[in-house]
Amino acid sequence: xxxxxxxxxxxxxxxxxxxxxxxxxxxxxxxxxxxxxxxxxxxxxxxxxxxxxxxxxxxxxxxxxxxxxxxxxxxxxxxxxxxxxxxxxxxxxxxxxxxxxxxxxxxxxxxxxxxxxx
Numbered sequence: 001x002x003x004x005x006x007x008x009x010x011x012x013x014x015x016x017x018x019x020x021x022x023x024x025x026x027x028x029x030x031x032x033x034x035x036x037x038x039x040x041x042x043x044x045x046x047x048x049x050x051x052x053x054x055x056x057x058x059x060x061x062x063x064x065x066x067x068x069x070x071x072x073x074x075x076x077x078x079x080x081x082x083x084x085x086x087x088x089x090x091x092x093x094x095x096x097x098x099x100x101x102x103x104x105x106x107x108x109x110x111x112x113x114x115x116x117x118x
Contacts, residue, residue, distance in 0.1 A: 001067070001075045002049050007034070011042050012051060012065065012072070020055075020064035 004012060014029040015021060021029070023040050030039075043063055046052040051072075054061040085091040093110075096102040 001072070003076065004046075004049075004051070004072075007038075007042055008046055008049075008051075010034075011039060011046065012067075012069075015052065015063060015065045016069045020062050022060060022062050026063070 010030065011026060011034075014026045018025060018029055023036060023043060026043070027034060027036055027039050043052055047054065047063075051065065051067045052063050053066045054063045081087050081089070081092060085095065093102065093107070097107070
C-alpha cells in the first residue's frame with residue numbers, strides 16, 4: 001500500500017466521510033479551501049494508486065473509496081510502530097506520556113479495556 005501525501009489523505013478523509021461524492025462535493029466538504037482542478041487531479045492520482053474508484057454519469061464521475069479508512073490506518077500505524085517505536089506499544093505509550101499527550105486517567109481507561117479483554 002502506497003503512502004499518501006497530506007493533500008491525498010485530506011481528500012480521502014473527505015471521501016470516507018461522504019461515502020461517495022462528485023469532485024464538487026469533495027470541494028464543499030473541504031470548505032472550498034482546495035481548488036476544484038487540484039481536487040480532480042488528486043482524485044485521479046488516488047485512482048491510479050488504487051485508493052478510489054468511480055462511477056461515470058455522462059461526462060462527470062462520482063468517486064468512492066476502495067480502501068477502507070480502517071485498512072489504511074492499520075497499515076500505516078503498524079509501519080509507524082516498527083519505524084519509530086521498535087514495534088513496542090510500551091515505547092509508544094511511554095513516548096506519549098513523556099510528551100504529555102496522554103493522561104493518567106486515559107491510561108487507566110486503557111488498562112481497564114486490556115483487563116476486560118483478557
